[in-house]
Amino acid sequence: MDLKSTLLVVGGSVCSFKLLNTVVRFLPTPEPAHNKMWKWRNTVTSLAHSSLTGAWAVSCLYCQPKMLEDLISSYSLLSHCLVAVSTGYFINDFLDVSLNQSLKQSREVLLHHSTVLSCFTLAMTSRLYLGFAVVSLLIEINSVFLHIRQVLLLLGQGNRTGPAEPCTSVTYSLTSWLNLGTLLVFRICTTGWMTRWLASHREHIPRFVFMIGTTGLSLISTMNMVLLYRLLRADFLTNPHNTSKNH
Template identity: 35%
Template sequence: MLSNDVYSVTLDAIKVIAFAVLFKVFSVLLVAYGPVPSNTIAIGKQFRWYNITVSLLHSTITSLGALYCFYLDPDLTSDISKRFTPAAHIISCLSTGYFVYDFTEAIKRKKISSTWEIIIHHTVVIICFGIAVFSRQYVSYVIVALLCEINSVFLHARQLLNLCGFSPSSGVYRFNGILNISTYVLFRICTLAWMTRWIVLHRSSIPQPFQTAGILGMMVMTVINVILFARLLFKDYVSSGATNKPQHSLNNNVVKGKNS
């Protein structure tokens, strides 16, 4: 008979794999039956449309899921290492499954030069989230991290608007841009700052392997998110002001977000 620990890890692994498969199934159905804007077809970006749509689904589910976890347990951050709820754990499994799915999709593209940021980001997230999922510790930390996905909703919406051919001067693009920058500062930059501060203040009580993963993870996330924020500001408020043309080149590299 399997020990309780082995059984628990096996069950959690099945959950993560199951969610990864579900995202793959959704992607396949989207490719087979999902509508694609004519502008996206004209510029040959159908795969990007499908990929961002799946990412938007993940961001919507996990951001709402994270908020729901805080609704169920307002004291979720009172004990980051030990606080555990079934809802928080299943949302963590779902998000980890998504990143496993999207990581494999990035590898399959075989264009490392254009997906290296995604691969690095997803590797770090899978390791950090995986530690929480399988140890059932620091699950609350994952839920805090998933607050970044609130911003990812607008990041992905921005990319879809670009693929649809919306002008940066259009009302809907500008409105999304305001929400995008606002939530980037509030739910991404502030969240990452809080997470970094927590690790620094509690580093003596965190086991060394977890501490190393957490510190390295936050370093990578900080660098990636600073670069992404600079790109957003340049493309939407500097470059677009000069060219007044939609931008299609922002990498799909949020910590999904691609935080998350």
């Protein structure tokens, strides 16, 4: 796929996710989420992206298993389109968050999105490291449950009556465990595997690419550990009164 086609896919993705966000605006909103309309729309849009790209990433690796053996030069149209579509989402979400939240509230999300966009842009324009980008999108499998959890919180199903009391929603409790399990496997383990791969292939990677990759993985690994701590504290250790959206 050439640069023009890539830009068309990215642009089409931006427009599609913006359209989805707009459609959600006009659909009936559950009553508990009425006072958090923007967060509801943003979370539903993010859930759609996670569901799509998580399954798509698995499909890419299933159809081309040799991609795991060569994350640098392995290429397929399916993987290129996946990275382009995901890039469009991150551009749309970056703009959406920037326009609707203060910098203090959104700085972690914006920093995460900026890092991802830098790495994905490099992969799309060079047609290299697409395998690396596809593996990184396995993290979206956890994001599915992370966003479902947020939806349940917006619906008021995640509150507890006391520090030692179980969650009032069985669905929320199950989602919390699935969220924790997939976070450990698809965030922590995947990021760790990517870090190990990057270190072991340092001699095959240009210095500036290695620096971008190292910086990005260091940042995301740190954010993953912070996310793990917050989720453990919120869902398994203490009684939360305020739980914010995590990416």
